[in-house]
Amino acid sequence: MNLKGKTIILGICGGIAAYKAAELTRLLKKDGADVWVVMTRNAKEFILPLTFQTLSGNPVYSEMFSTPPAPPYKWGERGAMPHIDLTKKCDILLIVPATANIIGKFANGIADDLLSTLYLSVKAPVLIAPAMNSNMYASPAVQENIKRLKGFGANFVEPESGELACGDMGEGRLAGPDKILKKVRQLLSVKKDLKGKTVLITAGPTCEPIDPVRFISNPSSGKMGYAIARAAKMRGGDVVLISGPTGIPVPSGIRFISVSSAADMRREVLKEFKNSDISIMAAAVSDFSPLRYSDKKIKKGEKKTITLELKKNPDILSEITSSIVNRQSSIVNPIVVGFALETEDMIKNAKKKLKEKNLDLIVANHVNGFGSDFNKAIIIDRKNNVEDIPLISKEELAEIILDRALRILSGKD
Numbered sequence: 001m002n003l004k005g006k007t008i009i010l011g012i013c014g015g016i017a018a019y020k021a022a023e024l025t026r027l028l029k030k031d032g033a034d035v036w037v038v039m040t041r042n043a044k045e046f047i048l049p050l051t052f053q054t055l056s057g058n059p060v061y062s063e064m065f066s067t068p069p070a071p072p073y074k075w076g077e078r079g080a081m082p083h084i085d086l087t088k089k090c091d092i093l094l095i096v097p098a099t100a101n102i103i104g105k106f107a108n109g110i111a112d113d114l115l116s117t118l119y120l121s122v123k124a125p126v127l128i129a130p131a132m133n134s135n136m137y138a139s140p141a142v143q144e145n146i147k148r149l150k151g152f153g154a155n156f157v158e159p160e161s162g163e164l165a166c167g168d169m170g171e172g173r174l175a176g177p178d179k180i181l182k183k184v185r186q187l188l189s190v191k192k193d194l195k196g197k198t199v200l201i202t203a204g205p206t207c208e209p210i211d212p213v214r215f216i217s218n219p220s221s222g223k224m225g226y227a228i229a230r231a232a233k234m235r236g237g238d239v240v241l242i243s244g245p246t247g248i249p250v251p252s253g254i255r256f257i258s259v260s261s262a263a264d265m266r267r268e269v270l271k272e273f274k275n276s277d278i279s280i281m282a283a284a285v286s287d288f289s290p291l292r293y294s295d296k297k298i299k300k301g302e303k304k305t306i307t308l309e310l311k312k313n314p315d316i317l318s319e320i321t322s323s324i325v326n327r328q329s330s331i332v333n334p335i336v337v338g339f340a341l342e343t344e345d346m347i348k349n350a351k352k353k354l355k356e357k358n359l360d361l362i363v364a365n366h367v368n369g370f371g372s373d374f375n376k377a378i379i380i381d382r383k384n385n386v387e388d389i390p391l392i393s394k395e396e397l398a399e400i401i402l403d404r405a406l407r408i409l410s411g412k413d
């Protein structure tokens with residue numbers, strides 16, 4: 001694929017690697033893209049706007065409160081509100097190089113210049129290529145901000161290791177322009193095959209209260225469900241995410257429902273699943289909850305042991321599949337995907353769960369995947385096809401799960 005017909009906003013920040021954005025501009029133009037450059041005020045300390053104006057063939061924007069550029073420029077030339085005007089036709093927002101400063105501003109919603117304000121109003125995918133000194137890159141603040149931005153759905157081209165401009169060795173060198181171009185092409189070729197489809201996803205753990213200060217839960221991080229939600233959104237789906245408590249930022253552009261207990265989860269899923277085309281139940285819902293809830297904090301007392309009696313929670317998966325009419329006889333909406341977390345006999349147990357709960361697909365994964373960014377899984381469908389997925393990122397696994405669910409939905413399986 002080339003970038004013909006694509007409109008790219010290229011944000012350039014005040015780092016020593018700003019000069020490399022010139023080569024990237026040339027490559028993007030050569031590939032057919034219409035490139036509009038926005039420079040931070042500090043970026044202009046490193047390289048002149050004239051370079052980008054010449055290479056892109058478009059005016060370079062930098063100030064929030066400037067006058068519009070002279071004709072014959074077209075897009076974005078209204079000028080009175082460049083932070084909005086510029087984003088209207090944008091297919092992707094690229095930030096190359098991204099400074100620690102801009103990453104911090106994006107991650108925290110600070111909008112004190114044109115580029116950071118424009119970031120908040122852009123609806124298109126965002127690709128960020130950081131470049132900085134290795135100590136800066138490794139600092140907890142920068143790493144936390146990157147994590148936060150990834151949670152919002154931003155894409156990253158990670159910096160490379162090597163000799164840095166300051167003379168240090170380490171991770172922080174801007175990824176090569178070729179690599180960035182490849183990632184741009186990849187992001188812009190994302191299929192919009194979920195357009196018009198509603199995807200319901202559950203994620204995270206549930207918390208079953210014992211008393212006002214204690215609960216039973218599990219270590220589910222929610223990463224898998226959130227990765228599916230982000231991927232479904234990227235592919236054009238209308239996404240509803242019902243989530244137990246996690247530390248992950250809510251992806252932008254989706255409908256988010258926050259729950260705590262299995263009972264909350266059940267109530268919301270039963271409300272939502274009928275309106276979905278695909279329901280992906282990735283939450284780790286507690287199988288049990290305390291039989292009795294104490295509305296006062298249970299005192300430690302003198303006894304060495306206490307007994308907590310548990311009751312079984314309703315099985316949400318079985319409940320939704322059994323309420324779908326004619327489920328056995330034909331392919332009907334919604335497609336229901338379940339997850340099985342196993343410590344042993346993964347395939348055997350997953351097949352049993354698929355059958356008993358009348359699912360379309362089951363994703364079986366090992367307990368080791370808890371909290372990790374990676375997962376090794378087995379996907380089994382109704383026809384007992386078993387697909388062994390090697391250890392891959394949860395983002396990649398999310399795409400595969402959506403591919404398989406869509407294939408069933410469109411009746412190809």
Ligand SMILES: Cc1cc2nc3c(=O)[nH]c(=O)nc-3n(C[C@H](O)[C@H](O)[C@H](O)COP(=O)(O)O)c2cc1C
Nearest residue numbers: 013014015016017040042043099100101102131132
């Ligand atoms: C010579 C020099 C090189 C710099 N290189 C970088 C860099 O590579 N990455 C970075 O994050 N900051 C770098 N800085 C610091 C930024 O310029 C500074 O944080 C600035 O506020 C960034 O502004 P901006 O994000 O609005 O462009 C550098 C500063 C100087 C003086």
